[in-house]
Amino acid sequence: MERRRLFFNINWWYYYKTCHKWTNISVNKDFDEFTIDERGGKRGDSFWDCYPDSELEAKQFVYQECSKTEAAFTVETLARFVDQRFDELNNLKKIDQQLVRSVESCRLDLRRFGVKFTANSSRSYFLGHEREDVVKHRQEFVKYFIEREQHFYTITNDAVPQGRIPTTAQTILLYHDESTYKCGEITAKRWIMPDNAPFYNKGRGRSIMCSDLLVMHPSGPFFSLTEKEYSEALKTYPNLNDDCDINYEKNSASTAIALGGDNYFNNQSILNQFKRLFQLLPFKKEYKSHNFLYLVENSRTHTAAEIHLNDFRMRPGTRCPVDKIEYIDENNKKKLS
Template sequence: MISVIFSRFVKNKLTFVSSAYLYIYISLRHLGHTWRAVDSFLTSIGGTTIKTCHKWTNILVNKDFDEFTIDEKGGKRGDSFRDCYPDLELEAKQFVYRECSKTEATFTAKTLARFIDQRFYELNNLKKIDQQLVRSVESCRLDLRRFGVKFTANSSRPYFLGHEREDVVKHRQEFVKYFIEREQHFYTITNDAVPQWRIPTTVPTILLCHDESTYKCGEITAKRWIMPDNAPFYNKGRGRSIMCSDVLVMHTSGPFFSLTEKEYSEALKTYPN
């Protein structure tokens, strides 16, 4: 009987691993091993649970064999999300490409899930009434893998700070030029031993300035999503903010320390700029 059952497995092309566990269960029970012993053995080899084996054995022996083979395992059970919304999948892929090309390492699978959720409601002209996402973060993580994106170490790439970028240099030049051309509008101080105020010769412009500055500490994420053929420049990342209350300058007017004339002259020789 056992050989007949096994031949049915082969003829109907059932999953070999699943049928093997079932064949082991039937064989061991036929040879007189107890339920507990068979259960312990199947568990030790990582096989199908004994309850599942018993269920399908009962169907195979006592019921129609066709019912045993039609277990709806494998194959396509229905249309997937990307089958129903191919245009949205294309938008998601383009969105991932843009986000992974940025120097900042802030893109996550949840970012993609929120983007898909937002576009889904926009395309269908629906109003979101709950916080549930139309596509889970776990599914979006699989989508990223399918798009060819890898979650890998955020290192071993060219470092790029940005201060010499073309648009940054242009903006800096325009900023400096603006103040130089309007020098007569500002209140300034002479560089004398006893500084004096210079009064504007035209309509005065009052500058409102911060007395503190905030810098990024330069921390980076250990890993990030990277598209292999379009890896961005290495960036420090945003990190925590560090507030600078004052800046030490090499001048006798500094509020934190003072130098004598001799010390100041020696300091200028060592640090002329």
């Protein structure tokens, strides 16, 4: 104990002596003498100080690579990108494998850029959105609507959006959408008053799947008829009130089913829903003299295959009960995958 106290006192004595020395030099002597040994501060320009534009390019490159679906980006990828850009800027030809900025330095750069190396899980995922054919189809899809914007009911981009009526060949856009809702669904966080906290809901309850028809029209957002319009439709199509396996919303083609077991909207269910829609549409007085365009969620899981959808796992590389699947492509030809 005494030895430790003695060692501690000696350290503080040297500390005070050093502080007194440099304070005396700073106050009473030449400032150049104070800074001559270059204690602290910036010793020289860093790599990014010399190439600030390259740093911006590196940040953009990291952002793009980390935004891709595949997890192929590594620290070495960034190091090689920086090295390549350095050679291009200085018109140099690579003669060895040495990098202008090391992998270790690039790892520190990634942390400084705000990138974290963490578990690749518990996030939204999708597959196939970057395939060449998918990108081409998406571009054609967007182009179609941009070129025909004047035909649809739209809204302005103002702070308070206003509806815009189409100027030519008025067209109503109908969109078929399916959503699943869970009873007792809970969020990760919520506001809680300590003295009045509610009971915690441990279960998520049963699920219900809704199949709706949204319309881009001032009468929207969902398609439905008035009581008078529906009565007129019944005179022409009495079967609209027939009992069936699917319960439709009143005066509408929207429907819902409780999920559980083998319940799911299959091909026949969707076809019956659209048949009902086509029977109801002519009786909507606000839609007179309009054209219609339907956007259908073309899910290939709406199938009458012998194998049920629930037999397959959601993630690739997991459970799959079959080796190959036979399906019909967009050209109505059978294919084996």
